[in-house]
Amino acid sequence: MFRRIFSIAANTFRETIRNKILYAILAFALFVIGMTFFLADLSVGDFARIIADVGLASIHIFGVIMAVFLGINLVSNEVDRKTIYILLSKPVRRFEFIFGKTFGLSVTLLLTTLAMATVLFLVHFSYRYGGRAEVGIFIASAGIYMELVLLTCLASLFSTFTTPVLSAIFTLSLFFVGHLTNYLYVLGEQSKGTAVRWGSRFLFYLLPNLENFNWKNEVAYGGLKSFSILGWAAGYLVAYAACVLCLSCLLFARKDFK
Amino acid sequence: MIHKGLILAIEGLTKSYPTGFWRKPVRVLSDLSFEVRENEIVGFLGPNGAGKTTTIKILNRLAFPDAGKVTLFGGQDQGGADVRRRIGFMPEQPYFYEYLTGGEFLRLCGQLCGMSCADTESRSSELLARVGLSGSRDTAIRKYSKGMMQRLGLAQALLHDPELVILDEPMSGLDPMGRMEVRGIIRDLKAAGKTVFFSSHILSDVEALCDRVIMLHKGRKVAEGRVEELIGAETLYIELVVSPVLTHDRLAAAGIPPDAGYAQGALLVLRAPDNGQANRWIAGLLREGCTILSCVPMKKNLEEIFMERVGSSGATGAAS
Ligand SMILES: Nc1ncnc2c1ncn2[C@@H]1O[C@H](COP(=O)(O)OP(=O)(O)OP(=O)(O)O)[C@@H](O)[C@H]1O
Ligand SMILES: [Mg+2]
Numbered sequence: 155m156f157r158r159i160f161s162i163a164a165n166t167f168r169e170t171i172r173n174k175i176l177y178a179i180l181a182f183a184l185f186v187i188g189m190t191f192f193l194a195d196l197s198v199g200d201f202a203r204i205i206a207d208v209g210l211a212s213i214h215i216f217g218v219i220m221a222v223f224l225g226i227n228l229v230s231n232e233v234d235r236k237t238i239y240i241l242l243s244k245p246v247r248r249f250e251f252i253f254g255k256t257f258g259l260s261v262t263l264l265l266t267t268l269a270m271a272t273v274l275f276l277v278h279f280s281y282r283y284g285g286r287a288e289v290g291i292f293i294a295s296a297g298i299y300m301e302l303v304l305l306t307c308l309a310s311l312f313s314t315f316t317t318p319v320l321s322a323i324f325t326l327s328l329f330f331v332g333h334l335t336n337y338l339y340v341l342g343e344q345s346k347g348t349a350v351r352w353g354s355r356f357l358f359y360l361l362p363n364l365e366n367f368n369w370k371n372e373v374a375y376g377g378l379k380s381f382s383i384l385g386w387a388a389g390y391l392v393a394y395a396a397c398v399l400c401l402s403c404l405l406f407a408r409k410d411f412k
Numbered sequence: 413m414i415h416k417g418l419i420l421a422i423e424g425l426t427k428s429y430p431t432g433f434w435r436k437p438v439r440v441l442s443d444l445s446f447e448v449r450e451n452e453i454v455g456f457l458g459p460n461g462a463g464k465t466t467t468i469k470i471l472n473r474l475a476f477p478d479a480g481k482v483t484l485f486g487g488q489d490q491g492g493a494d495v496r497r498r499i500g501f502m503p504e505q506p507y508f509y510e511y512l513t514g515g516e517f518l519r520l521c522g523q524l525c526g527m528s529c530a531d532t533e534s535r536s537s538e539l540l541a542r543v544g545l546s547g548s549r550d551t552a553i554r555k556y557s558k559g560m561m562q563r564l565g566l567a568q569a570l571l572h573d574p575e576l577v578i579l580d581e582p583m584s585g586l587d588p589m590g591r592m593e594v595r596g597i598i599r600d601l602k603a604a605g606k607t608v609f610f611s612s613h614i615l616s617d618v619e620a621l622c623d624r625v626i627m628l629h630k631g632r633k634v635a636e637g638r639v640e641e642l643i644g645a646e647t648l649y650i651e652l653v654v655s656p657v658l659t660h661d662r663l664a665a666a667g668i669p670p671d672a673g674y675a676q677g678a679l680l681v682l683r684a685p686d687n688g689q690a691n692r693w694i695a696g697l698l699r700e701g702c703t704i705l706s707c708v709p710m711k712k713n714l715e716e717i718f719m720e721r722v723g724s725s726g727a728t729g730a731a732s
Contacts, residue, residue: 157523161524169511235507236506236507237509239474240501240506240521240568241524242472242473242474243472243473243474243496243499244496244521410469410474410475410476411469411474411475
């Protein structure tokens with residue numbers, strides 16, 4: 155079982171790194187991160203902080219673009235092109251397929267995020283005024299990466315039952331909502347009606363809380379020093395992603411292919 | 413016939429596809445039952461849209477029936493890895509990852525089937541040579557032609573040396589050489605003790621290859637049986653090919669009615685209703701100084717049986 159999941163993951167990894175559009179997005183992202191070097195010159199204040207700030211925001215945005223772009227096509231491409239016929243007629247269970255595809259894309263995203271983070275780290279380090287080796291950039295990027303993995307799982311969940319365009323819309327909506335669930339909770343708690351309170355609590359726990367992975371501000375203000383926060387977020391990621399993947403597998407298990 | 417093991421049994425398979433939110437689903441398969449025994453070559457025939465591909469998808473768990481049962485190798489866990497490893501499948505118009513090369517694709521298939529690397533390597537070289545793709549092993553599948561895809565599809569189906577091979581239109585899109593090669597491969601599989609179940613529109617191939625055929629029309633089985641039984645023993649007519657073409661007068665002199673044949677280029681083709689007539693006609697033709705080029709008793713072929721069974725109930729399409 156693990157060998158088959160691994161083979162499918164390796165093949166997905168190969169598929170994504172042979173994708174020219176991914177390189178275009180990555181090149182553009184690296185360009186933008188590089189440009190922060192000059193951006194800092196144009197503004198006033200703590201220059202090095204601005205580099206970290208803008209750079210991490212770029213990693214976040216481009217990472218989400220990559221995750222959504224690759225994630226929505228992850229399953230639907232195989233179904234549309236009928237390549238899945240051959241895969242599933244082999245001794246491959248459908249859940250092995252879903253897990254393999256998702257793991258493969260996660261590895262690709264790990265490499266792209268690492269590349270972006272490294273460039274940002276170097277830009278930040280080599281900056282004239284107050285540049286330093288900021289480990290926090292890697293910690294914040296790890297948070298971003300975890301968020302991307304979660305988005306990938308969600309995108310592949312949607313792509314098991316809708317078209318790529320709708321999957322993209324759903325995934326992006328969850329991305330925005332996922333960053334606002336804390337507000338939802340606070341707003342809900344202020345409400346008078348018990349039903350509303352319970353409803354908002356329910357949504358708070360149901361929707362992904364992507365702010366759990368957001369340490370960008372702490373890094374930019376130099377406040378984040380500990381790695382333990384990573385462990386907690388990783389636990390949340392594993393639990394949430396496992397639920398999403400299991401749901402995908404359930405939806406996929408008895409699907410008829412056209 | 414010696415009683416052989418049951419490889420595949422289908423019982424009461426029924427399948428409908430939804431057509432829309434409101435409308436009634438369309439019935440694609442209605443109560444289809446048949447069996448495939450060990451070491452048989454079974455042909456699966458039917459006009460376009462008869463439900464062949466749907467049946468084959470159900471066998472490979474790519475679609476699920478509304479009712480009915482599929483039993484493979486006498487009933488184990490149908491989706492289990494052990495059962496799947498004993499089956500090779502080639503879908504109709506197979507399509508592969510275009511970013512891989514043929515060799516890389518077969519390596520992936522080998523891994524998924526749990527084969528060792530060395531095994532996969534030797535089997536792929538052997539099979540690529542067998543299907544005539546040795547030279548394209550390291551070519552990206554993106555650059556393959558339609559027939560090359562078809563050949564690679566066959567190679568991946570046979571890679572893990574399966575006991576049951578299911579092929580959906582294996583000859584479509586192939587050149588005459590390719591068709592002959594595929595016929596050879598199917599014969600070799602039988603010789604090696606394997607079982608083959610394939611759908612096809614090329615009835616002459618089916619007639620030449622299959623032990624048994626199953627004919628499907630509008631999701632129902634309309635005929636099943638051994639090829640010889642279906643074709644029957646009776647001779648329809650005897651076809652004579654002679655040269656040169658005779659005028660009506662000389663035909664009459666040889667004792668042949670003028671509407672008994674037609675000219676085909678420099679040849680005259682005549683249809684004698686039985687052996688006695690044919691002999692008398694031949695004597696007359698020799699007297700008129702003709703050369704007899706051939707004399708063949710014509711039997712009903714599969715194509716005519718097919719037209720009979722399928723055409724009468726209003727076919728949606730004919731055999732190509
Ligand atoms: N996914 C689907 N949704 C709705 N209807 C379908 C679907 N797949 C097949 N059908 C219908 O099922 C019927 C049988 O299709 P199938 O592909 O099994 O035919 P076939 O015998 O393989 O034909 P062909 O010789 O053209 O390959 C057709 O009428 C087709 O319209
Ligand atoms: Mg078909």
